[in-house]
Amino acid sequence: xxxxxxxxxxxxxxxxxxxxxxxxxxxxxxxxxxxxxxxxxxxxxxxxxxxxxxxxxxxxxxxxxxxxxxxxxxxxxxxxxxxxxxxxxxxxxxxxxxxxxxxxxxxxxxxxxxxxxxxxxxxxxxxxxxxxxxxxxxxxxxxxxxxxxxxxxxxxxxxxxxxxxxxxxxxxxxxxxxxxxxxxxxxxxxxxxxxxxxxxxxxxxxxxxxxxxxxxxxxxxxxxxxxxxxxxxxxxxxxxxxxxxxxxxxxxxxxxxxxxxxxxxxxxxxxxxxxxxxxxxxxxxxxxxxxxxxxxxxxxxxxxxxxxxxxxxxxxxxxxxxxxxxxxxxxxxxxxxxxxxxxxxxxxxxxxxxxxxxxxxxxxxxxxxxxxxxxxxxxxxxxxxxxxxxxxxxxxxxxxxxxxxxxxxxxxxxxxxxxxxxxxxxxxxxxxxxxxxxxxxxxxxxxxxxxxxxxxxxxxxxxxxxxxxxxxxxxxxxxxxxxxxxxxxxxxxxxxxxxxxxxxxxxxxxxxxxxxxxxxxxxxxxxxxxxxxxxxxxxxxxxxxxxxxxxxxxxxxxxxxxxxxxx
Numbered sequence: 001x002x003x004x005x006x007x008x009x010x011x012x013x014x015x016x017x018x019x020x021x022x023x024x025x026x027x028x029x030x031x032x033x034x035x036x037x038x039x040x041x042x043x044x045x046x047x048x049x050x051x052x053x054x055x056x057x058x059x060x061x062x063x064x065x066x067x068x069x070x071x072x073x074x075x076x077x078x079x080x081x082x083x084x085x086x087x088x089x090x091x092x093x094x095x096x097x098x099x100x101x102x103x104x105x106x107x108x109x110x111x112x113x114x115x116x117x118x119x120x121x122x123x124x125x126x127x128x129x130x131x132x133x134x135x136x137x138x139x140x141x142x143x144x145x146x147x148x149x150x151x152x153x154x155x156x157x158x159x160x161x162x163x164x165x166x167x168x169x170x171x172x173x174x175x176x177x178x179x180x181x182x183x184x185x186x187x188x189x190x191x192x193x194x195x196x197x198x199x200x201x202x203x204x205x206x207x208x209x210x211x212x213x214x215x216x217x218x219x220x221x222x223x224x225x226x227x228x229x230x231x232x233x234x235x236x237x238x239x240x241x242x243x244x245x246x247x248x249x250x251x252x253x254x255x256x257x258x259x260x261x262x263x264x265x266x267x268x269x270x271x272x273x274x275x276x277x278x279x280x281x282x283x284x285x286x287x288x289x290x291x292x293x294x295x296x297x298x299x300x301x302x303x304x305x306x307x308x309x310x311x312x313x314x315x316x317x318x319x320x321x322x323x324x325x326x327x328x329x330x331x332x333x334x335x336x337x338x339x340x341x342x343x344x345x346x347x348x349x350x351x352x353x354x355x356x357x358x359x360x361x362x363x364x365x366x367x368x369x370x371x372x373x374x375x376x377x378x379x380x381x382x383x384x385x386x387x388x389x390x391x392x393x394x395x396x397x398x399x400x401x402x403x404x405x406x407x408x409x410x411x412x413x414x415x416x417x418x419x420x421x422x423x424x425x426x427x428x429x430x431x432x433x434x435x436x437x438x439x440x441x442x443x444x445x446x447x448x449x450x451x452x453x454x455x456x457x458x459x460x461x462x463x464x465x466x467x468x469x470x471x472x473x474x475x476x477x478x479x480x481x482x483x484x485x486x487x488x489x490x491x492x493x494x495x496x497x498x499x500x501x502x503x504x505x506x507x508x509x510x511x512x513x514x515x516x517x518x519x520x521x522x523x524x525x526x527x528x529x530x531x532x533x534x535x536x537x538x539x540x541x542x543x544x545x546x547x548x549x550x551x552x553x554x555x556x557x558x559x560x561x562x563x564x565x566x567x
Contacts, residue, residue, distance in 0.1 A: 014081045016089035020102040022146040030272055041108035044162040048133040051259050054110040057141055060161025062231050064205040065095035068521050071186050071198045078148045085200055094235045095202040096160050111137035111163040114245035115252055117322035119356045120368035128167050136165035154240055159233045172209050174229035177567030179513040181334040182234045187504055187531035193309040194330035199235040207231045214558030221351050223564050230517055240276045244373045245323030251376035267380055277328040289387040292377050296394045302329025307366045308405040314340040314438045316359045318350035325369040336565045339504040341550050343431050343438040351564050363402045370398050413442055415495040416481045426474055435460035437549050439503040446495035448488045460549055500534035502546050507554040
């Protein structure tokens with residue numbers, strides 16, 4: 001074996017001790033710890049955190065944990081051997097027990113505080129103290145940071161027990177929501193959408209919590225019964241978990257000089273954000289004010305691209321507050337999310353989300369979060385009026401950048417070089433007049449149909465003759481807009497790289513977590529495989545099960561067509 005292969009083999013991580021060797025805790029070593037944090041990490045009661053960027057806290061292990069699954073693709077990307085996932089040390093750590101982690105791993109995790117803005121409006125009512133000092137990671141805590149295969153990653157337990165930010169809750173996540181997040185993150189990655197990733201999923205065989213949910217056959221908007229749920233911990237991984245709401249919290253404190261170190265802590269956080277997420281884009285030799293402007297411009301680019309991708313694949317975040325908006329520009333916090341099946345521009349799966357976070361309104365919601373981000377930078381730029389003016393211009397330019405990218409995306413989905421406004425507007429009207437599946441429509445369109453009969457698979461109901469005629473007229477106009485220099489086969493291939501065939505369908509996810517509650521994880525693994533290849537052709541068996549319209553009984557079904565954030 002060659003030396004290079006020897007090095008490659010030796011770099012593979014087989015044990016927790018191997019993983020410990022790549023640990024590197026930049027956040028803990030760079031930013032300030034809450035001065036009131038306990039040395040033991042036993043810090044589980046709700047309290048106000050007045051300063052510091054993080055609180056040290058030990059996770060609470062789930063009882064009688066059992067391995068459910070891990071992401072093989074992500075393990076390979078990180079250089080982790082699959083055998084590690086079911087090793088004793090790994091299972092202990094990622095089900096919440098840090099007591100035996102090898103050095104130089106640290107035996108405590110950390111949670112962070114952040115502020116809350118909903119559609120650009122600042123709120124403190126969600127904080128139990130009505131001050132904003134008790135809002136943050138209530139049941140999520142990071143337990144590892146390190147460099148794997150040349151890239152920095154942070155690993156965070158979701159459902160790892162209470163923290164000072166728990167607001168009186170139990171700090172647990174139920175198996176239902178954990179299965180959804182575990183599957184969704186890797187599906188989004190396969191779709192080519194920037195996202196946090198899934199490492200592993202462990203469930204408890206004995207520990208349960210009560211949560212409101214929907215009774216069988218319920219069409220209620222809100223949960224109508226209390227359900228005993230097994231608890232679980234899914235480990236999500238990202239370059240960082242820095243959020244717009246986090247920057248906002250320190251900016252709010254700096255604006256009113258809440259404590260003597262408030263402005264310094266805001267600057268520390270801003271510098272750390274640049275180092276952690278934008279090091280390659282921001283020239284460190286620039287004056288700090290100029291660095292912040294580059295940061296704002298780069299974040300605007302990532303955020304507009306992210307939301308454009310959400311529209312492309314039919315994803316709706318459901319609750320796109322500033323605290324759910326990653327400064328790294330990727331999808332974060334898979335709580336009340338959903339994927340648009342039956343096309344509805346204002347699709348909103350979360351009963352508490354409102355129209356402002358609906359599917360087609362996501363570009364506006366993103367702009368509101370970007371405005372909150374820019375406002376959080378302003379205290380640092382107050383001494384530099386010219387820089388403040390430039391920041392305002394960057395913020396004002398968000399809508400134009402967003403519109404340009406979305407227009408390009410629609411052109412790509414439709415397979416045309418540029419987007420004729422009349423063609424797009426007529427398409428949108430027809431989609432709203434028809435009962436049509438968003439994903440299946442675009443995938444069938446990718447076959448370059450001549451008549452509406454060729455895409456009949458995407459309709460939930462037979463079209464009346466006049467609507468059939470309108471579709472045929474539109475299809476003829478659409479075909480005439482296709483690139484004449486490319487063959488139909490080439491256009492079809494390009495469109496199929498943009499328009500997935502297999503998508504998240506909630507009615508197919510529900511049986512997976514229901515069976516998992518009974519100890520059967522077979523469907524979870526099946527879904528992992530199908531959702532990992534959304535653009536490719538799969539077996540006829542996969543088509544028969546996963547390339548299908550939603551059955552009528554699941555329309556208006558509580559927990560399927562809509563759901564609360566009860567997780």
